[in-house]
Amino acid sequence: MSVTAAKGFTAAGIAAGIKENGNPDLALVVNTGPRRAAAGVFTSNRVKAAPVQWSEQVMKSGQVSAVVLNSGGANACTGPKGFQDAHATAEKVAEVLGRGAIEVAVCSTGLIGLLLPMDKLLPGIETAAGSLSEHGGEKAAIAIKTTDTVHKTSVVTKDGWTVGGMAKGAGMLAPGLATMLVVLTTDADLENDVLDKALRAATRTTFDRVDSDGCMSTNDTVLLLASGSAEVTPEYEEFAEAVRQVCDDLGQQLIRDAEGASKDIKVEVINAATEDDAVEVGRSIARNNLLKCAIHGEDPNWGRVLSAIGTTSAAFEPDRLNVAINGVWVCKNGGVGEDRDKVDMRYREVHIVADLAAGSETATIWTNDLTADYVHENSAYSS
Amino acid sequence: MSVTAAKGFTAAGIAAGIKENGNPDLALVVNTGPRRAAAGVFTSNRVKAAPVQWSEQVMKSGQVSAVVLNSGGANACTGPKGFQDAHATAEKVAEVLGRGAIEVAVCSTGLIGLLLPMDKLLPGIETAAGSLSEHGGEKAAIAIKTTDTVHKTSVVTKDGWTVGGMAKGAGMLAPGLATMLVVLTTDADLENDVLDKALRAATRTTFDRVDSDGCMSTNDTVLLLASGSAEVTPEYEEFAEAVRQVCDDLGQQLIRDAEGASKDIKVEVINAATEDDAVEVGRSIARNNLLKCAIHGEDPNWGRVLSAIGTTSAAFEPDRLNVAINGVWVCKNGGVGEDRDKVDMRYREVHIVADLAAGSETATIWTNDLTADYVHENSAYSS
Numbered sequence: 001m002s003v004t005a006a007k008g009f010t011a012a013g014i015a016a017g018i019k020e021n022g023n024p025d026l027a028l029v030v031n032t033g034p035r036r037a038a039a040g041v042f043t044s045n046r047v048k049a050a051p052v053q054w055s056e057q058v059m060k061s062g063q064v065s066a067v068v069l070n071s072g073g074a075n076a077c078t079g080p081k082g083f084q085d086a087h088a089t090a091e092k093v094a095e096v097l098g099r100g101a102i103e104v105a106v107c108s109t110g111l112i113g114l115l116l117p118m119d120k121l122l123p124g125i126e127t128a129a130g131s132l133s134e135h136g137g138e139k140a141a142i143a144i145k146t147t148d149t150v151h152k153t154s155v156v157t158k159d160g161w162t163v164g165g166m167a168k169g170a171g172m173l174a175p176g177l178a179t180m181l182v183v184l185t186t187d188a189d190l191e192n193d194v195l196d197k198a199l200r201a202a203t204r205t206t207f208d209r210v211d212s213d214g215c216m217s218t219n220d221t222v223l224l225l226a227s228g229s230a231e232v233t234p235e236y237e238e239f240a241e242a243v244r245q246v247c248d249d250l251g252q253q254l255i256r257d258a259e260g261a262s263k264d265i266k267v268e269v270i271n272a273a274t275e276d277d278a279v280e281v282g283r284s285i286a287r288n289n290l291l292k293c294a295i296h297g298e299d300p301n302w303g304r305v306l307s308a309i310g311t312t313s314a315a316f317e318p319d320r321l322n323v324a325i326n327g328v329w330v331c332k333n334g335g336v337g338e339d340r341d342k343v344d345m346r347y348r349e350v351h352i353v354a355d356l357a358a359g360s361e362t363a364t365i366w367t368n369d370l371t372a373d374y375v376h377e378n379s380a381y382s383s
Numbered sequence: 384m385s386v387t388a389a390k391g392f393t394a395a396g397i398a399a400g401i402k403e404n405g406n407p408d409l410a411l412v413v414n415t416g417p418r419r420a421a422a423g424v425f426t427s428n429r430v431k432a433a434p435v436q437w438s439e440q441v442m443k444s445g446q447v448s449a450v451v452l453n454s455g456g457a458n459a460c461t462g463p464k465g466f467q468d469a470h471a472t473a474e475k476v477a478e479v480l481g482r483g484a485i486e487v488a489v490c491s492t493g494l495i496g497l498l499l500p501m502d503k504l505l506p507g508i509e510t511a512a513g514s515l516s517e518h519g520g521e522k523a524a525i526a527i528k529t530t531d532t533v534h535k536t537s538v539v540t541k542d543g544w545t546v547g548g549m550a551k552g553a554g555m556l557a558p559g560l561a562t563m564l565v566v567l568t569t570d571a572d573l574e575n576d577v578l579d580k581a582l583r584a585a586t587r588t589t590f591d592r593v594d595s596d597g598c599m600s601t602n603d604t605v606l607l608l609a610s611g612s613a614e615v616t617p618e619y620e621e622f623a624e625a626v627r628q629v630c631d632d633l634g635q636q637l638i639r640d641a642e643g644a645s646k647d648i649k650v651e652v653i654n655a656a657t658e659d660d661a662v663e664v665g666r667s668i669a670r671n672n673l674l675k676c677a678i679h680g681e682d683p684n685w686g687r688v689l690s691a692i693g694t695t696s697a698a699f700e701p702d703r704l705n706v707a708i709n710g711v712w713v714c715k716n717g718g719v720g721e722d723r724d725k726v727d728m729r730y731r732e733v734h735i736v737a738d739l740a741a742g743s744e745t746a747t748i749w750t751n752d753l754t755a756d757y758v759h760e761n762s763a764y765s766s
Contacts, residue, residue, distance in 0.1 A: 336497075375754055
């Protein structure tokens with residue numbers, strides 16, 4: 001059901017010819033109201049793609065009528081012409097919908113450094129507008145895929161209101177050209193500031209902790225639109241939890257579809273002095289290429305976990321560190337613990353627990369193993 | 384000639400049986416000179432192996448008579464017993480040489496989390512001491528290899544004095560278990576403080592800027608010993624430059640032998656506001672898995688360079704960035720530059736220049752491509 005699970009939204013997904021292989025590559029999501037509230041979170045990469053620069057301006061306008069998304073080209077590092085193209089894309093959507101361009105967010109994903117084929121994209125917008133439907137959510141989710149093997153959608157329905165959404169890619173810190181684009185919709189009747197608070201709270205502990213390969217995209221965008229169609233204003237906590245659940249579910253789907261991965265690795269840091277310490281240690285472990293190779297080889301190499309922890313500034317004493325892999329405490333007090341042969345690594349999910357013995361805070365980072373397939377996909381992509 | 388190129392040093396390398404395959408695994412370097420001055424630089428990983436903890440104490444004693452090095456086991460994350468073993472190793476060397484244990488530095492490399500086979504190591508020290516020779520430098524260099532395919536030595540001879548050395552591994556930020564161990568010797572007559580200053584200056588711009596896979600070892604050690612045998616005290620600048628040359632040469636050898644690599648990548652950051660900015664940007668580029676995969680695929684993917692620059696806090700404006708790959712300015716002013724098809728990627732060395740257009744400082748970081756062979760070597764190693 002994707003972005004059209006919530007009332008007050010239509011969507012479409014079509015093949016505009018941006019991708020040379022003829023696959024769907026253009027999606028449109030329209031808020032049919034009565035409210036056009038929205039919030040957005042964008043990549044923290046300082047090299048921002050043109051559509052991100054445009055959409056950041058749109059967010060400042062206070063309302064969002066529509067989102068247009070294309071795969072087949074990131075429109076990043078494309079200079080003033082790239083920004084003109086993002087603007088022209090929004091203008092075209094505004095024209096066919098009879099809205100203002102400054103209410104149209106634009107998202108793009110694909111190769112960096114290439115201009116979009118506007119001669120295909122602009123007519124495609126007319127086609128997409130002609131096929132907008134209250135059942136178009138799946139098609140929209142399909143049209144934003146790049147190296148994704150499956151499309152990703154999620155829905156949470158509560159008492160009279162719904163949060164739904166679609167995603168593509170594999171993490172805020174994206175592998176390949178697999179920029180993460182997410183559009184969430186709700187028919188709850190909420191103001192921008194509530195949406196913003198709930199979205200930031202949700203992304204902080206979900207998408208921001210999905211770290212497939214440590215690389216940050218120029219195009220990452222997460223949008224939350226509210227139509228007010230349900231004529232219900234939920235309590236903040238309940239709404240925020242629903243948004244968090246949808247983000248968490250979509251984040252898990254991104255990890256499971258990460259390029260070339262054979263293992264999904266849950267890095268749980270416990271007993272940290274602060275949450276920031278827990279996140280720093282979790283990321284350091286999740287980004288350690290040697291460990292990611294070891295996990296690929298089903299080798300419970302806890303020495304590489306300790307080595308990764310040792311590069312952080314978190315509070316800990318080396319001789320008090322404990323590490324469990326799939327439930328076996330292979331490292332105790334900084335040294336050899338239980339027999340590593342007890343660790344069963346046959347399954348796709350691997351669970352690493354790093355106990356800093358320095359406090360009571362915790363954080364979980366999800367990542368993948370490093371595989372020859374990952375190298376292949378990312379060495380061959382643009383050639 | 385290695386560590387015995389300089390007068391006043393003997394060395395040996397033997398097979399003590401620490402490695403199960405019977406390869407050489409124990410090296411001894413002894414300072415026979417009138418002076419026993421020394422300086423050391425150690426890993427900044429907070430999880431330090433027992434031999435690092437021991438050798439840091441040795442450095443505080445003010446003089447170093449000998450260095451004992453073993454491959455076949457890192458003696459890291461081995462708790463109090465590991466430290467006792469490092470101490471016992473130094474005691475044994477002291478006993479056979481008639482020196483004090485606190486003058487004996489210890490270096491280990493190999494798997495983390497395993498105790499050393501002291502029943503083989505201690506008798507091995509007697510054997511090594513029996514074969515000490517003024518021509519033993521090559522054998523010592525061979526005995527410290529782990530996954531190294533070649534042993535690494537370098538010598539610079541000046542007017543009446545020499546700096547020589549040996550190295551194993553592939554970077555201060557080491558791939559595999561390829562901890563970097565380096566022992567440098569000189570027959571120049573110099574005090575500890577001069578050695579320390581020269582060694583820190585040299586490692587800062589050489590070994591510290593060799594970043595094969597971003598992973599930092601628990602065991603990295605670089606030692607510089609001075610025998611005074613040449614009875615010459617060179618000018619500081621001349622001596623420091625000789626040390627830098629030997630470190631630079633050994634660093635290049637480490638990169639060329641990095642595990643599984645098919646490309647050596649020189650990342651040169653120019654026109655940075657500060658040297659720190661240049662180093663931060665260089666490291667971010669050098670550690671970007673997506674770019675390392677692209678280089679492996681001979682794909683001059685400058686978008687991934689810009690994306691990596693964008694994650695740093697360095698001073699720059701995105702629309703003023705320029706990137707050259709092998710001499711072709713494929714990115715100009717943050718957008719498309721010269722035709723990327725002009726870039727010749729056939730050779731092993733790849734030269735990336737990132738122009739921040741923000742000042743006049745520069746730094747060069749060396750790294751390698753990311754390959755399926757790297758994944759294989761590091762997923763299969765300890766299994």
